[in-house]
Amino acid sequence: MVLSGHCLCKAVTYTIDVEKPELVGYDHCDDCQRQSGSSYSLVAVVPKAKVSIKGPTKSYASPGSSGKDVHRIFCSECGSPIAHDPDAAPEIIAMKAGTLDMEQKKKLVPQAEIWCVSKLPFVQEKLGKQFDHMPQ
Numbered sequence: 732m733v734l735s736g737h738c739l740c741k742a743v744t745y746t747i748d749v750e751k752p753e754l755v756g757y758d759h760c761d762d763c764q765r766q767s768g769s770s771y772s773l774v775a776v777v778p779k780a781k782v783s784i785k786g787p788t789k790s791y792a793s794p795g796s797s798g799k800d801v802h803r804i805f806c807s808e809c810g811s812p813i814a815h816d817p818d819a820a821p822e823i824i825a826m827k828a829g830t831l832d833m834e835q836k837k838k839l840v841p842q843a844e845i846w847c848v849s850k851l852p853f854v855q856e857k858l859g860k861q862f863d864h865m866p867q
Contacts, residue, residue, distance in 0.1 A: 738811035743786035760846035
């Protein structure tokens with residue numbers, strides 16, 4: 732099975748040649764809150780080599796907690812966030828799981844929360860694994 736998704740305007744589409752993500756979780760970092768416009772970002776971590784993104788994208792890079800850049804990939808037409816690609820972990824990419832096709836995202840089971848140090852106090856859900864920062 733191949734995972735697939737698209738941005739809001741459907742100008743950007745992607746496929747991921749995996750059965751399921753390596754990890755699904757909530758990213759509570761301040762940058763993800765700002766990019767998503769919400770209290771956290773639902774991410775699906777997959778091997779970068781298995782991802783094919785087509786369509787007009789732009790990228791914004793800023794230093795992450797490692798000091799290395801995190802590239803935030805988004806549709807250049809509608810602005811939908813598609814993924815964040817950390818230079819500190821070049822083998823993976825964190826896809827914005829809300830952009831997966833509907834039937835696929837309904838089957839996701841979030842397992843972990845990262846950057847809980849930035850978790851907003853009104854977010855009451857607690858997943859099994861919680862990390863103050865990035866897991867080592």
